[in-house]
Amino acid sequence: MNDASQHIEVYRQEAEELLVEIEATVLELEENPDDIESINKLFRAMHTIKGSGAMFGFDDIAGFTHHVETTLDMVRNGKIPVSKPLINLILASRDRINEMLDAASKGSAVNHEENENIIASLNALQPGKAPDLIQPKKETSSEIPVQGAEEESTYRIRFSPHPDLFSSGTEPSMILEELRNLGEATIIAQQRNIPDLDDLHPESCYLYWDIILTTRKTINEIKDVFIFVEDNCDLSINILNDEKMPGEEKEPKKIGEILLERKDLKPEDLQGILSNQKRIGELLVDAKIVDPNLVESALAEQKHLKQVTEKQKQKQAASSIRVPADKLDTLVDLVGEMVTAQARLNQKASELNNSDLTLITEEIERLVAGLRDNTMSLRMLQIGVTFSSFKRLVRDLSAELGKEIILTTDGGETELDKTVIERLNDPLVHIIRNSIDHGIENPEVRKQAGKPAQGTINLSARHTGAHVAIQISDDGAGLDTQVIRAKALEKGLIPLDENLTEKEIFQLIFAPGFSTAKSVTDVSGRGVGMDVVKRNVESLRGTIEIESQKGKGTAIILKLPLTLAIIDGLMVNIGNDYFILPLSSVEECVELDKKKADKIKGRNILNVRGEVVPYVRLRDQFEIKSEKPELEHIVITEVNGERIGFVVDNVIGGHQTVIKSLGPAFKDIQDVSGATILGDGTVALILDVNKLVR
Amino acid sequence: MKEQETFETGQFLTFRLDEEIYALDILQVREVLDYTTITKVPKMPQFMRGVINLRGGVVPVIDLRLKFGLNMSDNTVDTCIIIMEINLDGETTLLGALADSVQEVITLDSEMIEPPPKIGTRLNTEFIKGMGKKNDDFIILLDIDRVFSSEELSLVQVNHEPKAEMSQALA
Amino acid sequence: MNLTVEKKLTIYEVTEIHEKILTCLNKDTHLQMDLSHVTECDTAGIQLLCSILRTARKKGETITIHSFSRAIQNTARIIGIEFAAEK
Numbered sequence: 001m002n003d004a005s006q007h008i009e010v011y012r013q014e015a016e017e018l019l020v021e022i023e024a025t026v027l028e029l030e031e032n033p034d035d036i037e038s039i040n041k042l043f044r045a046m047h048t049i050k051g052s053g054a055m056f057g058f059d060d061i062a063g064f065t066h067h068v069e070t071t072l073d074m075v076r077n078g079k080i081p082v083s084k085p086l087i088n089l090i091l092a093s094r095d096r097i098n099e100m101l102d103a104a105s106k107g108s109a110v111n112h113e114e115n116e117n118i119i120a121s122l123n124a125l126q127p128g129k130a131p132d133l134i135q136p137k138k139e140t141s142s143e144i145p146v147q148g149a150e151e152e153s154t155y156r157i158r159f160s161p162h163p164d165l166f167s168s169g170t171e172p173s174m175i176l177e178e179l180r181n182l183g184e185a186t187i188i189a190q191q192r193n194i195p196d197l198d199d200l201h202p203e204s205c206y207l208y209w210d211i212i213l214t215t216r217k218t219i220n221e222i223k224d225v226f227i228f229v230e231d232n233c234d235l236s237i238n239i240l241n242d243e244k245m246p247g248e249e250k251e252p253k254k255i256g257e258i259l260l261e262r263k264d265l266k267p268e269d270l271q272g273i274l275s276n277q278k279r280i281g282e283l284l285v286d287a288k289i290v291d292p293n294l295v296e297s298a299l300a301e302q303k304h305l306k307q308v309t310e311k312q313k314q315k316q317a318a319s320s321i322r323v324p325a326d327k328l329d330t331l332v333d334l335v336g337e338m339v340t341a342q343a344r345l346n347q348k349a350s351e352l353n354n355s356d357l358t359l360i361t362e363e364i365e366r367l368v369a370g371l372r373d374n375t376m377s378l379r380m381l382q383i384g385v386t387f388s389s390f391k392r393l394v395r396d397l398s399a400e401l402g403k404e405i406i407l408t409t410d411g412g413e414t415e416l417d418k419t420v421i422e423r424l425n426d427p428l429v430h431i432i433r434n435s436i437d438h439g440i441e442n443p444e445v446r447k448q449a450g451k452p453a454q455g456t457i458n459l460s461a462r463h464t465g466a467h468v469a470i471q472i473s474d475d476g477a478g479l480d481t482q483v484i485r486a487k488a489l490e491k492g493l494i495p496l497d498e499n500l501t502e503k504e505i506f507q508l509i510f511a512p513g514f515s516t517a518k519s520v521t522d523v524s525g526r527g528v529g530m531d532v533v534k535r536n537v538e539s540l541r542g543t544i545e546i547e548s549q550k551g552k553g554t555a556i557i558l559k560l561p562l563t564l565a566i567i568d569g570l571m572v573n574i575g576n577d578y579f580i581l582p583l584s585s586v587e588e589c590v591e592l593d594k595k596k597a598d599k600i601k602g603r604n605i606l607n608v609r610g611e612v613v614p615y616v617r618l619r620d621q622f623e624i625k626s627e628k629p630e631l632e633h634i635v636i637t638e639v640n641g642e643r644i645g646f647v648v649d650n651v652i653g654g655h656q657t658v659i660k661s662l663g664p665a666f667k668d669i670q671d672v673s674g675a676t677i678l679g680d681g682t683v684a685l686i687l688d689v690n691k692l693v694r
Numbered sequence: 695m696k697e698q699e700t701f702e703t704g705q706f707l708t709f710r711l712d713e714e715i716y717a718l719d720i721l722q723v724r725e726v727l728d729y730t731t732i733t734k735v736p737k738m739p740q741f742m743r744g745v746i747n748l749r750g751g752v753v754p755v756i757d758l759r760l761k762f763g764l765n766m767s768d769n770t771v772d773t774c775i776i777i778m779e780i781n782l783d784g785e786t787t788l789l790g791a792l793a794d795s796v797q798e799v800i801t802l803d804s805e806m807i808e809p810p811p812k813i814g815t816r817l818n819t820e821f822i823k824g825m826g827k828k829n830d831d832f833i834i835l836l837d838i839d840r841v842f843s844s845e846e847l848s849l850v851q852v853n854h855e856p857k858a859e860m861s862q863a864l865a
Numbered sequence: 866m867n868l869t870v871e872k873k874l875t876i877y878e879v880t881e882i883h884e885k886i887l888t889c890l891n892k893d894t895h896l897q898m899d900l901s902h903v904t905e906c907d908t909a910g911i912q913l914l915c916s917i918l919r920t921a922r923k924k925g926e927t928i929t930i931h932s933f934s935r936a937i938q939n940t941a942r943i944i945g946i947e948f949a950a951e952k
Contacts (some may be wrong), residue, residue, distance in 0.1 A: 091940050169908050173908050173940055176943055176945070187945030189945040191946070192918050194912060195884070196924070202909065206912060207912055207915075207944075213938065398868050500896070577733070577734065621736070623737065624736075664782045664787050665787065665789065672735060675733070675745055686737060
């Protein structure tokens, strides 16, 4: 890829990210119309898209975005209020820019008429035509604060470019010219750093500028002038006179003060020159005006503040970097193999019983564990991002169908593997669409049923033991078993006289070709059925269940195993067979005392500190024929809020388990969720506690 | 009724089960391993012996003798596992097959291959691509994709009673 | 020694011009620069001129500059630099 197309690709990726950010911010703004930060964010984002677009030849995009930017500028100066039409227009604009980006990459033409329409609507919002204000939901005043737009202020600006400013393609005269356009500017160039000809590097920038600017513009607008050189310079902007403080004497500043503020003069030097005496601090202490500790503490505060700002600067610099996903996969594979090799090392070391070797092996184990945890976390993403992306969907779709629906989310910080999140997206979209389309009723119908006109769809995610449970629930009409049954009969999916439980009837929804919508709207009935959703979820080795109450609502629950390649396992053995139980499900291990093990009416129950815990004999489950030991053990696990015990011969101990899939040959298997390679090279099976219990 | 298949000249790996010689298309054979510890997977049909570790990956191993209705035999020093690439429901995956011994790679010209007999073999004729002849030996060419189709592999677990007790205990 | 600067005095030319000047000064302590033909000048160009004047002042090397062209004056004004009248 040559340089130019590489830059273009970077621009496109960044523009796409910005568009995602813009959408989320607009939706936030809709809920909090007073939020100045959101408005500023939107403005900056559009500004960047416009500027970079122009730079890389995306003139269409730049031209169009310019109008949006202008509108947003007026919004942040209070000239245009935040209203529903505005929100819709910004969203529409965002979509347009997205389409133009797509068109650009495919080389297809741009629909200019569409752009014109939006631009015309944006212009119509400008002052003179007052649309309806969005009422913020708070009780407090609904005034959108105006950012001091009309009064003049004077600013001191110090603009110190880095030496590489010229090389980065920036011409300061353009920036300074722009500043002059904002108001009355006195610009002084500082030449003191320019070396003699012999030492001069002509392409480096040695100049810096002090500018005094009196303007009606806001500090943001001043900062905007420097937006593209932010990274290549040191910039400080200070308001010199604040009109909002009445009663203060506006004395012209003393030279010493000005020099101090500009940091061109050190306080000590000033003091030294003025009085040839000690520093303020010392003077104050000597005069017994201030306790020495207070001065020290003040100095400490000074130092502290300095450090804090340093750290903040560093934090802003430490952002994130893009990594191709397959590089990450390779890394994960390698770490997996390392864990296995380290297990073999451990085994060998314990056999050899060499204390030095054991010590080193333990250290390696520690390091590998750290490496493993770190690498696994790289692939984990918070599902909250996915959840948020659905807000737009719900908003648009419910509007389209004339329903009022709000999306609430819980547990957005729950992390899942990147691939799992990606593959969950389509199923979730389909389920939500179903909910909006068939689940939540019209506002009138809801009111008649005594429900609030606005329906709620709730997305929640949480870790339960070795799984992540994702629930999509609504307070809509719920499932009607009669309707489902009738439809299934109609489609010939069930025989006439079949007696089905409610759960079984719900399961019919997952049958291929099933759809109970009376009118298959464009929205959800496009041949993508719940059967596909189920298949997708199962391909992730998850389960999907439905709970519903007619008239009250429906909840769809997805359970996904943490497809992490490595988990903490508990190794057990029965005879010569070794098994792994996911440690996250395990609560405790106890010996199985033959006497204590009650067989009450033929059931296997154990009394653990007064609590009744049922148990399963894995020996019997797995039909293992070898001889039973005298003393057995029970591993007590927590499954879906209940405690169940599993009887094994011995509990060996914790084991870092690299999960290996059993492959498609075993796709129907129930009790086993995967396999792992032990230190001696043999295979141990990882048990699926959930399924074992059923 | 099977259509008359035309046979192309090809290379095959021959192996023994009991007294008979079978052959597999070399293109589907990944490698041949010595017998190694097989981890049993509970509640599987008998012919599914379990899984093995193949350079960090887990590969299932099938006992062809049991699949073809022969008796299970003891392992000898010649027993090996043939690792094959098969297509299972659209997914390419590896599968291992136990063989009493592996012979050699042979080339069979199309003239040397005949369509499978309708009767006379204990094997389901669906599994047989054709019959080859080499040096007085009859070689049964296996259609491995059919032997290991998902229906054939239908590894449905056998349910066991303790579960019923389980649900009662939880009630 | 005479040095005439062509039309452009920008970031793209400054390195070359800088070299030429140094070469000239090595051979000859008297340099005359003709800037009247400059039609395009940027900050880097102005910066170079600042360095020249500074060096001249310090080292007593006589550098005479003929006519700051309109373009140079313009840019200088914009970026807040005043060139003293012709020496």
